Amino acid sequence: MMRAWKGASVVLVTGVILASSLPALTERSAPARVPPITWRGVRYEVNHAKMGIVEAREAGSGKLLWERKIYSVFYLPLLEKDVQDVYITSLSLRGTRLLIVDEKKRVYELDPVTRKVRRIK
Numbered sequence: 868m869m870r871a872w873k874g875a876s877v878v879l880v881t882g883v884i885l886a887s888s889l890p891a892l893t894e895r896s897a898p899a900r901v902p903p904i905t906w907r908g909v910r911y912e913v914n915h916a917k918m919g920i921v922e923a924r925e926a927g928s929g930k931l932l933w934e935r936k937i938y939s940v941f942y943l944p945l946l947e948k949d950v951q952d953v954y955i956t957s958l959s960l961r962g963t964r965l966l967i968v969d970e971k972k973r974v975y976e977l978d979p980v981t982r983k984v985r986r987i988k
Contacts, residue, residue: 898954898970906960909979913955921958921967921977935982937967937975 903912910926919938924931940953957968965977974988 895949895952898952899956901955901958904958904960904965906979911958911965911979913958915954918952919955919969921955921965923979933982935977935984937977937984938969938973938986 898915901913903910905911905926908926909932910924910929912922912924914920914922917934918940920934920936922931922934937955938953940951942948942951953970955967955969957966959966961976963978963980965979967975967977969975972988973986976985976987977983
């Protein structure tokens with residue numbers, strides 16, 4: 868009876884290990900491109916290589932004027948990093964403010980003059 872129990876334990880532990888590694892076996896698809904917004908000679912864009920950051924560039928030359936971190940992503944060490952990434956999915960203009968939406972449906976407002984960020988949803 869004891870041998871049967873040990874065998875069941877090995878199967879159970881193996882199943883748990885395999886199930887926990889499933890995210891590692893699948894690759895996340897690349898995030899969708901977010902169209903830039905051009906306003907008053909400045910192009911605001913998302914560079915997915917820089918998580919949670921909006922860049923401001925001269926519309927004509929593309930020269931980087933500044934960049935602003937909108938949110939941070941905190942990673943759990945035992946999970947694959949790519950399944951924890953949170954990308955910006957939308958960038959729009961409302962009045963004189965930029966609205967930024969991330970994959971978790973959180974909405975942020977960025978004042979391009981003061982560069983202050985406020986989470987609004």
